[in-house]
Structure formats: C-alpha cells, structure tokens
Amino acid sequence: KQEVTQIPAALSVPEGENLVLNCSFTDSAIYNLQWFRQDPGKGLTSLLLIQSSQREQTSGRLNASLDKSSGRSTLYIAASQPGDSATYLCAVDDYKLSFGAGTTVTVRA
C-alpha cells in the first residue's frame, strides 16, 4: 500500500521568504505526482502535475521536483506572500491517488 508523508506538518514564515515543502512516498512505481492547494473549508486546487518521467515542473513562483527512485518530491514557493497561506497536499498516482496529510503554511505579513 502506498504511504505518502509530508514534512513539516506546519510552517510559519515571514513574507518574502522562500518555502520548501517535502513529500515522500514508499512505492516508486507511480504514474505521476500532483501538488494541490487547499484553503480552509474549500476544495482542492491543482498546482503542478509531474509525470513520472519528468524531473521537475514550474509554474510562476512554484517549482516542484520529483526523484522517483528515492521516492521524494519537493515543492518550492519563491518569495512567499500572505496569499500563499493554505494547506498544501502532495498526491501520488499509481492507478489510484494517495494523499499525504498536508503541510499547513502561514505567511506572516
């Protein structure tokens, strides 16, 4: 059974600092990995999708890397803003989507 772990569980940073969110998974036989954002009481918004053959994906201030062999992905958010405050979820697709518990980010103005 795929196990997905996200570290840290919570993170608080001052505005402007770069964010580094970590995700690890136990079974490297995956199709892709997806990062989501979830605001309190809301649904999930897709941020980045990385296919298993890719090493990274970028979208604006967001960059996600994938090392399938070691079972790790990292989400980098550059120059954080208070609007980045949310819970970030990592999900691994090996025919079914398995989620980590998330990292709750607070960016202080």
Added chain:
Amino acid sequence: DAGITQSPRHKVTETGTPVTLRCHQTENHRYMYWYRQDPGHGLRLIHYSYGVKDTDKGEVSDGYSVSRSKTEDFLLTLESATSSQTSVYFCAISVPDREIKANYGYTFGSGTRLTVV
C-alpha cells in the same frame, strides 16, 4: 476547464437514514472518484468508476455504495448513515493535462459537508 459539480454542498441527516450525494461532470471523462476528508486521516478513496456501470472499491468503502448509469453522473449512497460518516466528501475526475495531453491529473469538486446526528 473540466466542470465538476457536487450536490448538495451541505447536508445534515439523522443516524440510520439513507443519503445520496451527487457528482456531475460536464465533459465525458471516463474516471470518476469519491473521497472523504477527515482531520488526522487526510483524503481517502471510497469508490471509483472507470466507465458506465463499472465501479470498484477504494480503501474505505464499507457502508457506501455507488452507481454510474450515465458518464456524467457518479452517485455515492450511504445506505444507513452513521456518525462515523460525518465528513467532507469530494468527487474527482481524471483529466488530461492542458499542456501535456498524455499526462492525466485530477480535478476536484468543491465538496459536500455531511453531518450525521
């Protein structure tokens, strides 16, 4: 963007009553999923469908049934609701990535908050 609508958005029901949640998509995507989200457990797969009348169980399927009689609709039924089924329920569809069509990602609905009293 793939349109996905869940109804109702909120529901309060009594223990022992049947409840049906609906997920509707505006495009003909084959795969649809039901998840529940609970504090301390994250998102867990209940059931999924890979076509009309084709469904399978996820990791937390006990107490739930699903039906898919049309491509666009995926129904989740709690036959006899219990307090342990109080949760937020999300529907998802698997859709091709905008830029790399061979990549399939997931799009989620806005969720249904169900309270069983």
